[in-house]
């Protein structure tokens with residue numbers, strides 16, 4: 039009985055960690071498309087083709103439900119996949135909706151018309167592909183009115199984190215927050231819209247100031263998945279727990295072990 043978790047690389051391990059802690063009785067098959075990461079600088083067609091291939095691999099591993107932990111894949115590919123690719127007995131869910139429900143203080147499945155909410159000025163930090171998809175603004179518009187969103191494409195941050203260069207990553211976070219503040223001087227809330235950014239949460243909070251509420255997705259996604267599985271237990275699937283990568287398993291295992299500070303063993307996808 040396993041649920042699939044997909045990410046372009048290691049960043050989705052922040053989500054894996056949270057869902058494993060929230061749902062210890064559930065097995066997860068994690069697939070990192072390390073051979074093709076980063077996705078954040080790719081075209082929408084490219085992201086769609088890579089994401090469908092990876093999700094098919096998770097279906098083949100026995101997963102009936104796959105979570106796209108990758109914001110870039112959720113933003114650039116999910117809607118198209120749901121409209122014309124996902125078989126009727128499978129489900130693919132993204133990471134934006136749980137975050138927007140938290141931001142707009144909505145319960146899952148509340149499909150009432152968009153309404154005014156507490157936050158008015160929201161800063162979105164994400165990869166270039168996520169920002170140019172405008173998927174976040176589209177999903178938000180279904181649920182809230184009068185919210186001003188300013189998006190900042192955070193070039194370089196994912197690469198710096200993947201390379202383990204946290205000093206560079208911190209300097210880049212500061213400069214992206216400065217750039218955002220030139221466009222929106224006083225955001226009420228900030229969305230960390232990339233799997234890697236929770237690792238830099240302190241740097242974002244410090245650069246934004248203590249008054250800005252920072253939303254980070256791992257725990258929100260875990261809560262939302264627990265809620266979904268309580269309603270749809272048949273979507274647990276048949277697979278067994280595994281960590282798969284399209285990259286070099288030895289290298290990915292060693293980076294993942296550093297990343298989560300516990301032993302992680304990846305095998306070839």
Ligand code: DGL
Pocket residue numbers: 045046047049050075076077078079107108109110111165168196231232233234
């Ligand atoms: N995992 C991606 C995301 O959440 C970031 C890494 C990438 O660019 O592939 O947006």
